[in-house]
Amino acid sequence: MSATADTMALLRTLPLFEGLPAEEIDNLAALSQPFALEAGQVLFEEGDPAEAVFIIASGEIESLKRLPGDRALSAARLGPGTALGEMAMIAGVPRVATARAVEATAGIALDARAVQSLVAGSHPGARELVYRVGQQALHLLRTIVERLAQELDLDKRATQPMRAIAPAERELAPIAPGPDEVAYLATILFFNRFTADQLRELFGGMRRLAAPRGTELVAEGQRPDALLFVLRGAVESTVHHGRAAARVRLSGPGRIVTHLGVLDDGPCPYDCRARERVVLLEAPREQLLEIRERDDAMWRLFRHGLYQDMVDAIVQADRPLARMAAAGDGFTDRVG
Amino acid sequence: MCRFVAYLGEPIVLDEMLFLPDSSIVEQSVHPQLLSAMNLAGFGVLAWDAESADPDRPWTYRTAGLPFFDRNLRALSRKARATALIAHVRGVVLSDREVVDEGNVHPFRFDGVPTTLAMNGDLEDFPTMRYDLLSHMRPELARQIEGTTDSEWLYALILSQVADPTAPADPDELADATMRAYKIVRDVRARHGLERQSAVNLVLSDGRCLVATRFAYDYGWYHDSWTFAGRERANDFTTLWFAQGTGYARHDGEWSVGPGRPESSIVIASEPLTHDRSRWLEVPEYAMLVARPGPSGLSTETLELDL
Numbered sequence: 001m002s003a004t005a006d007t008m009a010l011l012r013t014l015p016l017f018e019g020l021p022a023e024e025i026d027n028l029a030a031l032s033q034p035f036a037l038e039a040g041q042v043l044f045e046e047g048d049p050a051e052a053v054f055i056i057a058s059g060e061i062e063s064l065k066r067l068p069g070d071r072a073l074s075a076a077r078l079g080p081g082t083a084l085g086e087m088a089m090i091a092g093v094p095r096v097a098t099a100r101a102v103e104a105t106a107g108i109a110l111d112a113r114a115v116q117s118l119v120a121g122s123h124p125g126a127r128e129l130v131y132r133v134g135q136q137a138l139h140l141l142r143t144i145v146e147r148l149a150q151e152l153d154l155d156k157r158a159t160q161p162m163r164a165i166a167p168a169e170r171e172l173a174p175i176a177p178g179p180d181e182v183a184y185l186a187t188i189l190f191f192n193r194f195t196a197d198q199l200r201e202l203f204g205g206m207r208r209l210a211a212p213r214g215t216e217l218v219a220e221g222q223r224p225d226a227l228l229f230v231l232r233g234a235v236e237s238t239v240h241h242g243r244a245a246a247r248v249r250l251s252g253p254g255r256i257v258t259h260l261g262v263l264d265d266g267p268c269p270y271d272c273r274a275r276e277r278v279v280l281l282e283a284p285r286e287q288l289l290e291i292r293e294r295d296d297a298m299w300r301l302f303r304h305g306l307y308q309d310m311v312d313a314i315v316q317a318d319r320p321l322a323r324m325a326a327a328g329d330g331f332t333d334r335v336g
Numbered sequence: 337m338c339r340f341v342a343y344l345g346e347p348i349v350l351d352e353m354l355f356l357p358d359s360s361i362v363e364q365s366v367h368p369q370l371l372s373a374m375n376l377a378g379f380g381v382l383a384w385d386a387e388s389a390d391p392d393r394p395w396t397y398r399t400a401g402l403p404f405f406d407r408n409l410r411a412l413s414r415k416a417r418a419t420a421l422i423a424h425v426r427g428v429v430l431s432d433r434e435v436v437d438e439g440n441v442h443p444f445r446f447d448g449v450p451t452t453l454a455m456n457g458d459l460e461d462f463p464t465m466r467y468d469l470l471s472h473m474r475p476e477l478a479r480q481i482e483g484t485t486d487s488e489w490l491y492a493l494i495l496s497q498v499a500d501p502t503a504p505a506d507p508d509e510l511a512d513a514t515m516r517a518y519k520i521v522r523d524v525r526a527r528h529g530l531e532r533q534s535a536v537n538l539v540l541s542d543g544r545c546l547v548a549t550r551f552a553y554d555y556g557w558y559h560d561s562w563t564f565a566g567r568e569r570a571n572d573f574t575t576l577w578f579a580q581g582t583g584y585a586r587h588d589g590e591w592s593v594g595p596g597r598p599e600s601s602i603v604i605a606s607e608p609l610t611h612d613r614s615r616w617l618e619v620p621e622y623a624m625l626v627a628r629p630g631p632s633g634l635s636t637e638t639l640e641l642d643l
Contacts, residue, residue, distance in 0.1 A: 046614040066614035069581030070595040098614065187558075189569050233556040250621045252556040252572050275622075276556050319618055323638075326580070326617055 007032050007108050010057055016083050016132055024118055031114040037061075037101035043084075048095045050088035052109040056080050059105025064098045065322050073325040075318070076140075077102065087137045087314075090119055090130065091307040096315050120300065127295060130303065137310045138264040144317045145239055145248055145260070145269045151324055152241035172209040172217065175279065181231075189254025190229065190305040198298055202291065207282045211274045218258055218272040223265075226284040228257040233278035239270040246320040249313055250275065256309045262288075337371055337574065338442070338456040339364045340424040341609065342539040344546045344627055345601025345634065346583045350383060350413035353584070354403075354423055357591040357609040362403045365425040370571045370607040377426040377434065378441035379403035382452055383418035384543030392450060392504070394420075394543060398441045420543040424454040440483040444491045447480060450542040451495060451505045455487035456574060456606045457535035457552075459521070460559070461528070462486040468524040469493050472517075477501065487538070493517045494540070505542040507628045511639060514540065514547060514624065522643050525553060532559050535574035539604060545628040548604045550576035550619045551641050576619040578604045580627075580636055590615065598633025 007029040011017050017025060035054065037043060043054060046066060054061075056078060063075040063084065075097050078084055088095050119130050178184070182199050185191040191199060208231070211217065217235060218224050228235070235257045237249045248270050251257050261268035262285060291299055341361045343353060354362050359369055368374050380398040385391060395416075403409055403425065424442035428434040442454040459465070469489055470478060473496045481488050495501040497513035518536065525531070531554050539548040555573055580602040581593025592615045593601055603609070604625060608616040619625055624639040 045612070047612060068579035068593050068615050068617060069599070070587065070615075187569075192569075230556065232558075233554075247620060250555075250573065253558065254569065276554055278556070319620070323617055323620075327636075 007034075010055060010081075010108065013081055014055065014083060016086070016129065016136075019128060028110055028114050028118065031111040032108045033111070034106065035109050036106045037104070039101055039103045041101050043099040043101065044095050046095055046098045050085060050093065050095055051112045053083055053086040053112075053115050054099070054109050055083050055107050056105060057107040059107075060102040061099050061105055062102050064100060065318055065325075066098060067322055067326045069326070071326060072098075073318075073322055075144075086115070086133050087140075087307070087311060090115070090133050091311040092304070093308060093311050096311060096318075134303075134307060134310070135264065137307065137314065138259060141310065141314050141317060142260055142264065142266065142269060144314065144321065148246055148248065148317065148321050149239045149241045149269070151321065152239070152244040152246055171215060172211045172280070175208050175210045177208050185231070188231070190256070190309060191254055193301045193305055194298070198301075202298060202302070203281060203283075206284075206287065209280045209282055211278050211280070213274055213277050215274040215278075216271060217274060217280075218261065218268050220269065220271040221267045222261070223267055224258045224261045226258070226282045227262050227288060228272075229281040229283065230255050230257065231279040231281055233274065233276040235272050235278060235280075236275035237270045237272045248320070249316040255312070256306070259306075259310055259313060337374070337458070337535075338425060338427045338454075339368060339371070339374070339606040340422060340442070340454045340456050340539060341603065341605040342420075342422045342454070342541060342546055342548065343418065343584065343601070343603050344420045344541070344544075344629075347385070347387070347417050347419050348584050350381070350416045350418055350421065351410075352586075352591060353421065353603070353609065354381065354413045355410060356586075358611050359607070359609055361423050361425060361605070361609065362409075364607065365402065366404050368607065369611065370575050371427075374425070374427045375430055376402055377428040377436040378438065379406070379409070379423075379425050380441040380443055380454075381409075381421060381423040382443045382445060383416065383421035385417050386419040386543075387417070392543060394445070394452065396443075396445065398438050400436055400438045400441060420541055420546075422452060422454045422539055422541055424456075429458075435484045437483075440485045440488075442485075442487060444488050446477060446492075446495070446501075448502050449477075449495060450503070451498075451501065451510065451540055452542070453487065453491040453494070453538055453540050455485075455490065455536070455538040456576075457487075457537050459486040459490075459536065460525075460530050460532045460534045460553075462489075464528050465521075465524045465530065468527065469520065472496060472520050474501070490517065490521070490536070490538070493520065505540070505545055505547075507545040507547060507626050510540055510545070510547045511624055511626050514538075514549060515641065515643070518549075518551065518641065518643055522553060531557055533557050533572075537574050537576050537606065545626070546602065546604060547627075548576065548578075548619065548625045549641060550574070550621055550623055550625075551643075552621075553643075555621070573621050575607055576604065576625075577606075577608050577613070577616045578602060578619055578625060579608075579616045580634065600634055602627045602634055602636060 378400040445452040
């Protein structure tokens with residue numbers, strides 16, 4: 001894989017890049033480098049900076065979470081025509097897993113600057129590319145949650161006991177934003193990327209909701225129609241299997257609760273409950289679409305925050321699986 | 337915010353935990369990975385050696401100085417062995433109300449009491465609630481409080497919930513006592529209308545077992561002022577990590593627990609001792625980790641702290 005023509009041909013076969021303007025494909029191909037790995041060789045390690053997106057042309061790569069005691073949890077196996085590492089790069093976070101060749105593998109590495117400049121563009125191809133990366137991230141999150149639900153019975157040491165069901169009178173209630181809310185928002189995750197004027201413009205018209213500790217916000221299987229941003233307090237997302245349960249995520253201030261269900265139009269695979277008394281900001285689906293349609297700098301900031309939060313959700317959802325894998329022998333692999 | 341590390345397992349030389357890893361506890365005193373700043377206010381280590389004379393009695397090294405430049409500590413750590421230890425770097429908020437002296441250096445250990453404690457946390461407005469805790473304390477323990485930290489008071493409060501604090505610790509009883517103490521603190525906070533986030537990560541040990549918590553009251557209700565803790569947004573639920581395996585040694589250039597079973601050693605730390613965090617696991621939020629030796633190796637249990 002060294003000729004640019006071959007690279008372009010490979011890029012065109014990827015669903016990720018389908019429909020991108022030809023000149024964008026040309027730019028990516030020109031800035032790409034071939035890579036080749038022997039079986040067992042590591043492409044990148046968990047925690048490494050995300051400097052490239054890799055496209056597999058031949059062979060197979062395994063995505064692994066390392067564990068104490070030289071064990072590892074196999075997260076996914078990726079074959080020809082798939083891309084890896086795009087999510088961490090677009091979200092601007094370090095690699096969330098180690099990638100290792102299962103067999104002799106070759107492909108191309110797309111330069112970080114080329115992909116980032118493509119993503120920062122405002123043409124329809126860039127928007128579509130970012131949308132597809134986001135959908136892949138959501139798919140990965142849903143897959144991890146489903147796997148966690150299946151594995152819950154394997155090792156009871158990693159499970160959490162069921163929490164008491166909240167009384168029915170515990171409900172969300174609309175409240176008025178406090179007078180110092182904008183100053184507060186500027187200090188918490190997600191919102192701290194916006195100016196005070198942008199905060200007022202983007203979020204001023206959305207509802208604030210308050211709920212006491214224990215309130216159920218979204219039931220497992222429900223299809224929520226609004227993203228819930230935690231402003232104060234914390235929300236716990238819990239997956240259940242029989243009598244066993246595990247926390248998928250604890251969302252504190254500036255974190256988002258309902259990616260799955262709102263952004264991928266599927267049923268929410270876990271229940272979301274106020275672990276502490278909470279104040280939430282409700283971003284209905286229609287208003288999210290309006291923000292997306294703007295396709296301006298504010299939307300790009302919003303999108304970047306959304307992607308960072310999705311990667312954080314994926315990292316958090318991996319934790320109970322990793323603890324279960326480390327505690328039992330059921331589904332661990334030795335690192336070669 | 338403070339940092340601590342606790343160990344239980346096969347013998348190690350202290351250097352292997354205090355200095356040699358690339359993000360060792362002493363390195364963390366200068367360059368913590370999961371804190372934006374560390375205002376150093378002392379260092380303490382307390383270690384047990386099962387092969388030493390009087391093995392149930394730990395030896396202690398405490399200083400209100402900086403461990404990074406402590407030649408005595410470095411020299412000692414190259415020679416001393418341990419089968420259990422707690423080491424603690426004290427960090428404080430920038431305030432003239434903080435007392436920086438040896439009396440406030442963790443780990444704490446009262447005379448005649450085998451159980452010790454180190455903490456990484458900060459109870460909101462502790463002076464307001466402090467004396468409400470006295471009625472839940474044994475007078476003979478309360479009298480032994482020498483310093484001004486919330487941690488030492490919490491130590492006395494937890495020990496006061498144990499039937500016989502002078503006896504070797506029973507891990508289950510210690511876990512129950514810690515939960516009862518946390519409920520007392522919760523009730524006192526409620527009585528005084530204290531509703532801001534207060535982390536209480538701590539570790540207890542008598543050299544034979546470890547009990548550690550990752551817990552916060554009112555998580556997500558930040559202090560209004562832009563305080564020291566207010567900068568820790570990405571790691572706003574105070575962190576706690578662990579690694580469990582066979583022994584503790586250098587593997588592929590990294591200090592970590594070894595592969596295989598039965599597991600014999602556990603390290604619990606405010607943050608991993610290596611830059612590479614992939615060989616460590618996070619303790620869940622609102623959880624208590626209880627580690628003890630058993631007939632088939634070291635056993636660890638994770639309990640939910642649903643307070």
